[in-house]
Amino acid sequence: QVHLVESGGGVVQPGRSLRLSCAGSGFTFRNYGMHWVRQAPGKGLEWVAGIWNDGRNQNYADSVRGRFTISRDNSKGTLFLQMTSLRAEDTAVYYCASDRSSRLLDHWGQGTLVTVSP
Amino acid sequence: DIQMTQSPSSLSASVGDRVTITCQASHDISNYLNWYQQKPGKAPKLLIFGASNLETGVPSRFSGSGSGTDFTFSISSLQPEDIATYYCQNYDSLPIFTFGPGTKVDIK
Numbered sequence: 001q002v003h004l005v006e007s008g009g010g011v012v013q014p015g016r017s018l019r020l021s022c023a024g025s026g027f028t029f030r031n032y033g034m035h036w037v038r039q040a041p042g043k044g045l046e047w048v049a050g051i052w053n054d055g056r057n058q059n060y061a062d063s064v065r066g067r068f069t070i071s072r073d074n075s076k077g078t079l080f081l082q083m084t085s086l087r088a089e090d091t092a093v094y095y096c097a098s099d100r101s102s103r104l105l106d107h108w109g110q111g112t113l114v115t116v117s118p
Numbered sequence: 119d120i121q122m123t124q125s126p127s128s129l130s131a132s133v134g135d136r137v138t139i140t141c142q143a144s145h146d147i148s149n150y151l152n153w154y155q156q157k158p159g160k161a162p163k164l165l166i167f168g169a170s171n172l173e174t175g176v177p178s179r180f181s182g183s184g185s186g187t188d189f190t191f192s193i194s195s196l197q198p199e200d201i202a203t204y205y206c207q208n209y210d211s212l213p214i215f216t217f218g219p220g221t222k223v224d225i226k
Contacts, residue, residue, distance in 0.1 A: 035215070037162075045154075045162065045205055047215035059212045095161055102213045104152050106173070108161035 002027045002107040004096050009112030012086055022079040022096030022109055029077040030054070033099035036070060036081050038092035039111075046092075049081065050099065064090075086116045120144050120208055122218035130226040137193040139221045141206035146186050150209050153182055153191045156220075157202045165204075166191065193223075201225060 008020040022034070035050040049060045049070040058070050069082040079096050093113050097105035121144040131137050141151065149169035154162040164173045166182035169189060179194040193200055206218040 033213070037215075044203075044220045045156070045207075045217040047207075047217065050213060050215070057212075059214050061214075099213070102211075103150070103209050104164055104167045105154070105162070105207075105215070106164050108163070110161055 002098060004098065004107060004109035006094065006096050006109045006112040009094065009114045011115045011117060013118055014087060014116055016086055017082070017084045018086060018114060020081040020083070020094055020096075020112060020114070022081075024077045024079065024098065027098065027107075030074040031100075033102055034070075034072060034079045035097045035099055035105060036079075037095045037097055037105065037108075038090075038114075039095070040089070040092045043092075048094070051079070052102075083114070086114075088116050090114060091116045120147060120210070120216050122206055122208055122216050124206055124218040124221050126221060127219065128222040128224075130224050131196050132226045133196055133198060135196045137196050137200075137223060139191045139204055139206075139223075141184075141189040141191065141218050143187045143189075143208060147208050149185045151182075151184070151189050152207045152209070153180075154205045154207060155200075155202045156205065162205065196223075196225070198225060 003025045005023045036048040051058045051070045067085045071080045093111040095111045096109045098107045123142045151169045153166040156162040170182045203220045203222045208216045
């Protein structure tokens with residue numbers, strides 16, 4: 001069965017950087033688009049970024065474009081999110097999710113918490 | 119940019135009741151609409167894709183309908199385990215995803 005495990009979250013000061021990882025197993029990773037979705041404390045879901053299965057195309061929410069970079073290593077079945085110039089409003093649980101058809105988020109990880117605080 | 123709205127923002131219903139949530143898009147999105155369930159402290163779960171298609175393994179009491187700008191999500195007979203927040207979500211061709219604000223469902 002599909003299993004996604006995020007890691008790399010933690011407490012970071014404003015303006016600093018952090019790199020999240022998401023390890024996939026139980027499916028053919030290279031055949032799936034992948035995404036990051038975040039949820040600020042007590043708030044709704046916000047799509048952050050997505051990447052095609054072959055890594056050739058990436059898309060970003062306006063709120064993170066130019067600061068975050070999504071990438072993947074299909075040989076290792078791993079998705080990444082490089083976050084720079086972090087702001088307090090980036091504080092959230094970050095979920096990775098798989099996308100079997102470029103239309104939906106069919107499996108999700110358990111999430112990793114990022115807290116941006118002085 | 120497409121904006122998604124949901125109503126109501128929250129509701130309370132009794133076990134066995136029919137529950138209906140609506141989702142409206144700011145302009146025509148055809149059937150590019152999915153529904154997710156998020157239980158407290160858990161990751162979201164895909165329930166309905168393409169406006170009306172039930173994801174594998176999801177109980178048949180869940181259903182979706184609609185196209186264009188107006189969509190409906192229903193639970194035919196509310197169960198205690200259905201306590202959750204439900205989100206609609208649109209996608210475009212890039213793909214870029216947009217979530218609705220969510221509807222919190224609890225038991226009366």
